[in-house]
Amino acid sequence: MEARTGRRPTLDEVALRAGVSRSVASRAINNTRDVSRAAREAVDKAVRELGYVPNPTARALATSQAGTVLLAVSHDEPGLFADPFFARVIVGINAALEKTDLVLMLLLADSERGRERLERVLRSRRADGIMLLALHGEDPLHHLAQRLDLPVVLGGRPLHGEPSWYVDADNRGGARLATEHLIASGRRRIAAITGRQDTRAGVERHRGHREAMAVAGLDSSRTEAADFTEAGGAEAMRRLLERFGDLDAVFAQSDNMAAGAVRTLKAAGRSVPGDVAVAGFDDLPVALTTEPALTTVHQPVQALGQEMAKMLIALMAGEQPTPLLLPTHLVVRASAP
16 A cells, blocks of 8 residues: 555546546445446455545445436437437437436537536436447537536547547548449539538538549549538539539439439439539438439448447547448449449
8 A cells, every 4th residue: 555645545546556436436436337347346455556536425426326327318309309310329229228227318408508408417427337429510519518526438539639439431532432333334524512511421422422532533522512401402412503504413422412413403404423423421211212212331230330339438438449430332323433
């Protein structure tokens, strides 16, 4: 045991000595569930070395677990339930939680009031861990989660910074695949409809597109911004036709935007893929209902949700999981054969 200095060692010092998070150290000291054997042994060793004595009040609070994990989505309610992407993520999360006794709580936190509700829930310890989804810009959710003593897993990386634990798809590589396919099919005047550029997915997809165009020596300036919605894609396609009447392909960086682009092209008398080939991204159900069916980049949306939940469960058990970047691949259909 180390020499006493007259000051009681803190839980933070125990966690630092053991090489675990503060929450894992607390659960190990209080002999609660979801702590790995290795983490428990490291914490026990740190307690002995530092001469740590738990605070009785804090101990009483720590032994009371909620049995609940929280999915906080930075999105408004109508948009969330209209987009099958989020439904698939939730199905994946539920598949992982079915093997545990944990209950899933959903909270929409796109407004100031929503974020205040989230903070109240977390500070009252009504959740044992949190998953964050659909972050954009300098999202307050990310900063809030960093301040709290809870395991946090992100679905998709934030625009700035690299979190410790996340599950994401290879947006950049998938976008390169889609653009390279359009180039290989003989298209040269290729336009892009970008998603929200205050999201990591939007930025990475557009970066992958520009890289493929640069390698082929093609002009990547035929670009219009949208918001990942079908209406946004339709309007962006209209603007592209006004500016670049000679385009022969478009990479819409989500399936919803691609569906809107196809609708606008048909209304303008352009055939797909005869006059203009169209590729999307996501491989959501709309890709099969669009006429013609969309060539698109498949990202494993349900697996993303499942891996998020599995990673959170591992963190709650005191493990140190590795961040995941899930692979994407191209699915070729009639809109860009």
